[in-house]
Amino acid sequence: MVVERNVEKEVEVEYARLRIPFGPVHPALKEPVSLRVSVRGEEVIDVDMVLGHVHRGIEALAEGRNLIQTLYLIERICGICSHSHTTCFIQALEEIGGIAPSERALYLRTLIFEMERIHSHLLLLGVMAYEIGFDTLFMFIWHVREKILDLFEKITGNRIHHAMNTIGGVRWNLTPQIASEINSCMKEMEKAVKYVRDIFTDGTVEKRICGLGVLDYSEALKLCVVGPTARGSGVDIDVRRDHPYAAYNDLKGNFSVITRRDGDVHARIEVRVLEIFESINIIRAILEKLPEGPIRPEENVLRLMRRIPEGEAVSLVEAPRGELFYFVKTDGKGGLRRLKVRTPTFSNLIGLKSMLLGCEIADIPVIVASIDPCLSCTNRVTIVDQRSGESKVVSLDALRRVVREK
Amino acid sequence: MLYETLRSLFRRPVTVEYITKPGRMVPVPERFRGKLTYDRDACIGCMLCVRVCPGGVITSAEERKVAFNISRCILCGQCAEICPKGAIKMSTQFEIVTFDKNGLIVK
Amino acid sequence: MNAAIALIISFPAVLLISLLFEGIDRKLHARMQKRIGPPVIQPFYDLIKLFNKGRVIPLTASVRVFEIMPMIAAAVSLLGASILLSGILFGLSMIGDLIVVMYLLAMSSIALMVGGSASGNPYSAIGFSRKMSMMIAYEVPMFIAVISVAFGSTPSLAIDRIIKFQANLGLPLAASRPSMSLAAAAFLLCMPAASSAIPFDIPEAKTEIIYGLLVEYCGPYLALAKIAKAASNFALTLLASIVFLYIPSLLWENAPLNSGISLSLCLTTALLIMFTTMTVPRTILARLKIGQALKFYWMVPLTLSLSSIILSAAGL
Amino acid sequence: MFRIVSRGRIKSPWIFHLNTGSCNGCDIEIVAAFTPRYDLERFGCLLVGSPRHADVLLVTGPVTRQMLPRLIRVYEQIPEPKVVVAVGTCASSGSPFLGSEMVEGPVDRIIPVDTYIVGCPPRPEAIASGIITAVMSKFR
Numbered sequence: 001m002v003v004e005r006n007v008e009k010e011v012e013v014e015y016a017r018l019r020i021p022f023g024p025v026h027p028a029l030k031e032p033v034s035l036r037v038s039v040r041g042e043e044v045i046d047v048d049m050v051l052g053h054v055h056r057g058i059e060a061l062a063e064g065r066n067l068i069q070t071l072y073l074i075e076r077i078c079g080i081c082s083h084s085h086t087t088c089f090i091q092a093l094e095e096i097g098g099i100a101p102s103e104r105a106l107y108l109r110t111l112i113f114e115m116e117r118i119h120s121h122l123l124l125l126g127v128m129a130y131e132i133g134f135d136t137l138f139m140f141i142w143h144v145r146e147k148i149l150d151l152f153e154k155i156t157g158n159r160i161h162h163a164m165n166t167i168g169g170v171r172w173n174l175t176p177q178i179a180s181e182i183n184s185c186m187k188e189m190e191k192a193v194k195y196v197r198d199i200f201t202d203g204t205v206e207k208r209i210c211g212l213g214v215l216d217y218s219e220a221l222k223l224c225v226v227g228p229t230a231r232g233s234g235v236d237i238d239v240r241r242d243h244p245y246a247a248y249n250d251l252k253g254n255f256s257v258i259t260r261r262d263g264d265v266h267a268r269i270e271v272r273v274l275e276i277f278e279s280i281n282i283i284r285a286i287l288e289k290l291p292e293g294p295i296r297p298e299e300n301v302l303r304l305m306r307r308i309p310e311g312e313a314v315s316l317v318e319a320p321r322g323e324l325f326y327f328v329k330t331d332g333k334g335g336l337r338r339l340k341v342r343t344p345t346f347s348n349l350i351g352l353k354s355m356l357l358g359c360e361i362a363d364i365p366v367i368v369a370s371i372d373p374c375l376s377c378t379n380r381v382t383i384v385d386q387r388s389g390e391s392k393v394v395s396l397d398a399l400r401r402v403v404r405e406k
Numbered sequence: 407m408l409y410e411t412l413r414s415l416f417r418r419p420v421t422v423e424y425i426t427k428p429g430r431m432v433p434v435p436e437r438f439r440g441k442l443t444y445d446r447d448a449c450i451g452c453m454l455c456v457r458v459c460p461g462g463v464i465t466s467a468e469e470r471k472v473a474f475n476i477s478r479c480i481l482c483g484q485c486a487e488i489c490p491k492g493a494i495k496m497s498t499q500f501e502i503v504t505f506d507k508n509g510l511i512v513k
Numbered sequence: 514m515n516a517a518i519a520l521i522i523s524f525p526a527v528l529l530i531s532l533l534f535e536g537i538d539r540k541l542h543a544r545m546q547k548r549i550g551p552p553v554i555q556p557f558y559d560l561i562k563l564f565n566k567g568r569v570i571p572l573t574a575s576v577r578v579f580e581i582m583p584m585i586a587a588a589v590s591l592l593g594a595s596i597l598l599s600g601i602l603f604g605l606s607m608i609g610d611l612i613v614v615m616y617l618l619a620m621s622s623i624a625l626m627v628g629g630s631a632s633g634n635p636y637s638a639i640g641f642s643r644k645m646s647m648m649i650a651y652e653v654p655m656f657i658a659v660i661s662v663a664f665g666s667t668p669s670l671a672i673d674r675i676i677k678f679q680a681n682l683g684l685p686l687a688a689s690r691p692s693m694s695l696a697a698a699a700f701l702l703c704m705p706a707a708s709s710a711i712p713f714d715i716p717e718a719k720t721e722i723i724y725g726l727l728v729e730y731c732g733p734y735l736a737l738a739k740i741a742k743a744a745s746n747f748a749l750t751l752l753a754s755i756v757f758l759y760i761p762s763l764l765w766e767n768a769p770l771n772s773g774i775s776l777s778l779c780l781t782t783a784l785l786i787m788f789t790t791m792t793v794p795r796t797i798l799a800r801l802k803i804g805q806a807l808k809f810y811w812m813v814p815l816t817l818s819l820s821s822i823i824l825s826a827a828g829l
Numbered sequence: 830m831f832r833i834v835s836r837g838r839i840k841s842p843w844i845f846h847l848n849t850g851s852c853n854g855c856d857i858e859i860v861a862a863f864t865p866r867y868d869l870e871r872f873g874c875l876l877v878g879s880p881r882h883a884d885v886l887l888v889t890g891p892v893t894r895q896m897l898p899r900l901i902r903v904y905e906q907i908p909e910p911k912v913v914v915a916v917g918t919c920a921s922s923g924s925p926f927l928g929s930e931m932v933e934g935p936v937d938r939i940i941p942v943d944t945y946i947v948g949c950p951p952r953p954e955a956i957a958s959g960i961i962t963a964v965m966s967k968f969r
């Protein structure tokens with residue numbers, strides 16, 4: 001690890017066995033994770049993982065703020081699937097408060113959701129291309145992705161944090177003009193993604209990703225991985241189909257769940273590429289079926305917030321990386337008593353070790369990227385003391401002493 | 407890939423020459439949530455915005471008005487939405503670059 | 514013309530041209546990715562900046578080796594390139610200078626390897642072992658290809674003889690006979706690896722081992738390493754262009770040896786060679802794994818160069 | 830002579846990006862700033878993987894307790910002269926994570942920051958102009 005000045009401790013050359021710290025600051029990963037990889041020659045023989053580098057204590061922070069503030073706070077759990085987080089949270093609130101959003105609002109939520117899936121999958125494909133040293137493909141894919149970001153900006157006013165959801169509905173409406181723009185963008189997108197698919201199945205690229213990081217079906221079931229990582233191993237789960245939320249009940253006929261049996265990096269990539277096509281189908285169906293009506297309740301959010309009684313609810317959505325779970329407990333005074341988030345990457349990271357064992361150094365970043373580890377949401381539960389290696393969970397009380405103005 | 411790349415060699419690059427050519431930028435849509443503007447005269451001091459702001463940006467100031475510390479603003483637009491008088495607006499200015507954070511306090 | 518003076522004159526010229534080449538390479542690369550890319554003189558800016566940056570020497574490094582090796586690398590590869598350039602400019606030549614140039618270029622890589630591994634960084638260690646295997650894989654076919662040239666056409670490894678031979682023949686060497694075409698093909702196939710650009714940038718792979726050997730170098734040392742690399746890339750392309758593809762020979766019979774026109778033609782060819790053997794592969798291909806790369810080099814270029822040497826020994 | 834040096838510095842800011850607990854939004858936008866549409870490389874910027882090669886440190890995130898020592902170490906490893914740019918609201922002021930026990934930031938509490946780019950996340954264009962202004966003012 002470059003950044004480490006006390007590398008001496010980390011590098012023990014014993015029997016031609018070299019420990020390389022991989023991260024937390026490593027160019028292949030945009031986020032801090034720290035894997036300690038032991039290698040013999042080019043082969044990986046052991047992997048150790050240390051999380052917690054971006055722990056910001058959001059769950060505890062949320063418990064000291066009111067619901068609206070929390071809404072924007074949890075959006076910032078993650079910059080890739082921000083909409084998944086807010087949707088999941090808002091769904092729980094709406095369940096507790098008995099507030100039913102209008103049909104149109106649900107459809108718009110779903111629209112952003114699927115656009116977010118496209119953007120997130122494209123992002124991963126680009127990162128993947130970058131990991132295997134294919135800069136041009138990375139540039140190409142990220143350029144395609146800009147089109148989706150433009151649409152986000154047009155609809156919601158920001159490229160990343162859409163701030164789309166509000167209690168009982170959504171904040172931004174869709175004008176016919178934007179709808180037609182989405183339509184034409186989807187056409188281009190389909191063409192571009194087909195092209196990307198072709199490249200991922202040709203010569204040098206395939207060589208780098210086939211048969212790597214295999215996670216077979218039984219292992220995947222055992223480790224409870226979720227999302228495309230699970231579907232790449234043949235586990236047929238998808239919250240959108242199994243527990244429909246938002247408008248997915250109506251849209252059931254418009255998409256299918258993609259699974260692949262191989263369980264290698266290539267299968268996971270393929271699942272994601274094909275899911276983009278499914279998302280495009282869903283978006284088209286949404287634009288066709290979009291009902292008229294209000295997008296949010298008349299009352300302002302503060303009043304709505306106060307109407308939410310004490311109660312608790314759980315909520316599930318299918319974020320781009322898999323199942324996202326929220327447990328929300330309100331205090332009836334517009335605040336939160338407890339918030340618990342379980343994010344997909346957390347589930348998927350567990351599968352990482354069995355994927356990595358036996359691969360080459362060159363494959364580490366590729367395999368790590370293939371589960372799409374965005375760790376902003378994952379570094380949550382424990383704080384690991386690097387030096388002593390022990391992990392401790394910070395007491396709730398300590399975290400409750402939240403001083404707003406620091 | 408070869409064909410595509412060679413072709414782009416002779417095409418105009420897609421780069422938007424922001425900074426190097428004045429006035430060029432990726433178009434900013436009208437809903438864009440940029441640096442907010444505050445109309446001090448319209449404000450009635452109801453403090454609704456203070457209560458919804460997730461970033462602790464807004465503090466009450468003298469004469470029942472409010473002050474904004476933009477360096478804390480996460481540009482969510484919630485304050486503009488809640489304000490009964492429309493005193494807060496999100497402008498389309500996206501480039502908030504500064505050497506001095508105190509310069510970003512809007513009253 | 515005195516050899517030493519000729520070399521000294523061509524030193525700055527080599528530096529200038531090789532940096533320009535690198536700039537052009539980066540520009541073309543960017544344009545192929547639909548970007549504008551950095552200005553062509555960007556490498557100069559980089560160097561100026563790097564030479565004026567502070568230096569940090571890692572605690573784990575053996576300081577002497579770490580400091581001296583980049584200088585040796587830069588000097589040696591600049592020297593190699595200047596021998597070639599002054600060969601064209603002044604008709605300067607010595608016995609077997611083709612081998613000398615090749616040797617110098619290999620030296621410069623080795624110097625960087627040694628210096629990098631002296632940093633004590635684990636990534637550099639991996640870079641070292643990777644670079645080692647890569648070098649064996651591409652240097653062997655390259656040397657064989659060059660030797661096959663000596664076997665076949667003129668019984669010499671002197672650059673001016675080879676040029677004269679091509680000029681008299683009226684054909685570039687690569688087109689003169691089958692054995693030479695094979696040698697040229699082998700040589701050109703080895704170029705991407707020698708320039709260690711994608712798909713063969715395995716020893717430096719940014720996303721895997723963070724530039725490997727160069728990871729601990731900073732400021733002036735990095736600048737020297739960059740010069741070494743730019744100069745050796747330039748030398749290789751120039752070598753390929755004058756030994757295998759001496760274009761002026763096509764245009765005139767008994768083409769003039771050391772005129773400005775033939776020099777500029779050679780440089781243009783070198784640029785084209787760089788574009789096809791370095792820029793294009795690095796734009797359209799993904800990085801290979803070390804095993805795949807080695808397999809490729811042991812299979813294709815080695816076979817090509819070996820068959821070329823057999824053919825040329827048979828007089829074809 | 831001095832002018833040439835400063836011109837070289839201005840024209841070739843190599844960037845090291847450090848995530849100190851951000852939400853990914855800014856990190857993605859930084860990477861996006863290097864893609865064809867914004868193409869930071871036309872200013873000579875390169876995203877380098879080792880702080881030793883860098884001139885500009887882009888910090889995102891509110892500096893979590895875990896990343897605090899690393900931030901300092903990375904900062905110390907960048908050879909002089911260097912520029913620090915705080916990208917995003919949470920790097921500039923810590924908001925909206927201020928108040929958490931785990932957050933030590935904002936960045937300017939720990940290392941000197943030359944330029945703040947506010948926005949959540951800022952557009953890639955804003956990031957570009959932030960880097961350029963920082964470099965222009967510091968290396969002039």
Ligand code: SF4
Pocket residue numbers: 001004010021022023024034035050386
């Ligand atoms: S734990 Fe410390 S030494 Fe190990 S990889 Fe992480 S930063 Fe480096």
Ligand code: SF4
Pocket residue numbers: 342381
């Ligand atoms: S932390 Fe909670 S969700 Fe995760 S495995 Fe344990 S009990 Fe299950």
Ligand code: SF4
Pocket residue numbers: 077078079080081082085319320321343344345373374375376377378
């Ligand atoms: S899995 Fe977590 S970090 Fe990744 S995009 Fe979703 S919320 Fe963000």
Ligand code: SF4
Pocket residue numbers: 054055056057058059077341376377378379380381
């Ligand atoms: S661990 Fe999760 S909940 Fe805690 S701060 Fe990080 S993202 Fe937020």
Ligand code: SF4
Pocket residue numbers: 057058059060380381382393394395396399
């Ligand atoms: S200690 Fe527990 S409650 Fe607090 S942030 Fe961590 S996981 Fe959440």
Ligand code: SF4
Pocket residue numbers: 442458459460461462463464474478479480481482483484485486
């Ligand atoms: S836009 Fe959001 S963060 Fe900014 S002042 Fe308004 S409510 Fe606060």
Ligand code: SF4
Pocket residue numbers: 448449450451452453454455456471472488489490491492493494
């Ligand atoms: S909500 Fe509007 S009127 Fe009320 S205090 Fe804020 S700015 Fe003034």
Ligand code: SF4
Pocket residue numbers: 076079160480851852853854855856889890916917918919920925948949950951
């Ligand atoms: S400024 Fe906003 S978008 Fe950027 S890292 Fe912080 S929370 Fe995320």
